[in-house]
Amino acid sequence: MRTPICDQLGIEFPIFAFSHCRDVVAAVTNAGGFGVLGALAYEPDRLEIELKWIDEHVNGRPYGVDFAMPAKYVGQGGGAEATPEYLKTLIPQGHRDFVHRLLDEAGIPRLPDDFEHRAPKAAGLNVDAEGPGQMEVTLGHAGVKMVVNALGPPPKYIVDLCHDNGLLVGALVGSKQHAERQVSIGVDVIVAQGTEAGGHCGEISTFVLVPQVVDAVGPSVPVLAAGGIGDGRQMAAAMALGAQGVWTGSVWLLTQEADMFPEVTENLLAATSKDAVRARVMTGKPARQLRTKWTEAWDRPDAPEPLPMPLQGLLYGEAAERFSRVHDKGFAGYPVGQIVGSIDRVRPARDVVLSMVEEWIDTTERLNGLMDD
Ligand SMILES: Cc1cc2nc3c(=O)[nH]c(=O)nc-3n(C[C@H](O)[C@H](O)[C@H](O)COP(=O)(O)O)c2cc1C
Numbered sequence: 310m311r312t313p314i315c316d317q318l319g320i321e322f323p324i325f326a327f328s329h330c331r332d333v334v335a336a337v338t339n340a341g342g343f344g345v346l347g348a349l350a351y352e353p354d355r356l357e358i359e360l361k362w363i364d365e366h367v368n369g370r371p372y373g374v375d376f377a378m379p380a381k382y383v384g385q386g387g388g389a390e391a392t393p394e395y396l397k398t399l400i401p402q403g404h405r406d407f408v409h410r411l412l413d414e415a416g417i418p419r420l421p422d423d424f425e426h427r428a429p430k431a432a433g434l435n436v437d438a439e440g441p442g443q444m445e446v447t448l449g450h451a452g453v454k455m456v457v458n459a460l461g462p463p464p465k466y467i468v469d470l471c472h473d474n475g476l477l478v479g480a481l482v483g484s485k486q487h488a489e490r491q492v493s494i495g496v497d498v499i500v501a502q503g504t505e506a507g508g509h510c511g512e513i514s515t516f517v518l519v520p521q522v523v524d525a526v527g528p529s530v531p532v533l534a535a536g537g538i539g540d541g542r543q544m545a546a547a548m549a550l551g552a553q554g555v556w557t558g559s560v561w562l563l564t565q566e567a568d569m570f571p572e573v574t575e576n577l578l579a580a581t582s583k584d585a586v587r588a589r590v591m592t593g594k595p596a597r598q599l600r601t602k603w604t605e606a607w608d609r610p611d612a613p614e615p616l617p618m619p620l621q622g623l624l625y626g627e628a629a630e631r632f633s634r635v636h637d638k639g640f641a642g643y644p645v646g647q648i649v650g651s652i653d654r655v656r657p658a659r660d661v662v663l664s665m666v667e668e669w670i671d672t673t674e675r676l677n678g679l680m681d682d
Pocket residue numbers: 327347348349375376377457458459481502505506507508509535536537538556557558559560643644645646647648
């Protein structure tokens with residue numbers, strides 16, 4: 310079963326897999342889907358290494374790259390007031406004290422003086438400093454057939470460069486108004502992402518959002534359904550709603566190829582759908598993530614308001630250095646969607662793709678059978 314986007318991109322199955330992990334991207338692409346590498350954490354030089362590795366492992370098959378360039382963030386425009394060092398000075402002392410108290414009370418040891426800090430990474434950080442370089446690297450890889458952006462319309466230079474080079478541009482949206490705005494600036498593929506989704510998300514459920522977006526921008530603009538899709542029944546439902554394919558994220562976290570801390574994997578396997586909570590506490594914008602001691606602490610009466618992006622992400626990053634160093638399970642969180650409650654084992658990514666396709670076909674046949682009756 311194919312949809313027009315399969316032919317547009319040269320793929321077998323309309324299954325799109327977002328992952329920060331190149332092994333997952335390659336495995337899904339090699340299984341006939343479309344892997345998309347989340348480039349948020351990769352500065353241009355590192356992105357070059359990741360994309361080269363993917364090229365060497367997918368035998369000419371197509372794949373995508375995702376930038377999460379927000380429409381609004383502190384430090385917008387770049388320059389001296391957008392460096393991580395400067396932005397860190399904007400974090401109020403009260404917030405730092407709250408975090409230190411929280412970690413001290415939980416018995417998380419302080420960092421040793423000789424601790425080697427890694428370069429800070431956070432959504433909305435280094436967008437202007439690194440974006441053009443990331444784009445240039447991306448264009449150097451012929452296997453990349455689509456560039457996708459989240460958190461708002463992609464910057465104009467991204468849309469123009471993609472179109473000049475024959476690449477499709479996609480964008481994640483959480484409402485039909487956002488979809489219309491994206492199409493008006495030249496976006497070719499809309500990912501309609503419901504609130505069930507892992508990571509940054511809006512408030513409308515996938516089941517309600519997808520047909521609204523399809524009605525608003527389809528059929529000329531392909532719509533992919535995202536949020537809460539983990540098996541072939543959900544895929545069949547997405548197609549029934551008018552989507553041309555499914556865009557998935559959480560399901561790949563529990564695959565053998567995913568590069569995860571073991572304590573995070575354990576927490577994901579144990580989680581129910583109710584444990585995927587939507588909060589601003591990881592990045593500064595609402596994102597669905599695993600409930601942890603971190604998310605719960607920010608609900609306490611003595612908690613300050615989460616900071617705007619990327620300040621909250623910088624604060625989270627500092628705390629994560631402390632609790633990840635000792636592999637503390639109580640703080641071990643991750644962005645994840647409600648589908649986490651349906652996944653109880655770690656499988657090869659290829660198996661996930663193929664079982665999703667089989668179940669999609671079985672479900673469609675079952676529904677067709679109802680027509681015969
Ligand atoms: C761990 C994780 C990180 C994510 N980071 C991004 C990101 O950087 N850029 C982006 O466009 N979407 C990101 N997303 C959202 C996914 O692209 C996708 O829309 C979402 O996972 C779909 O819903 P699902 O999690 O229910 O499959 C992320 C999702 C997860 C689970």
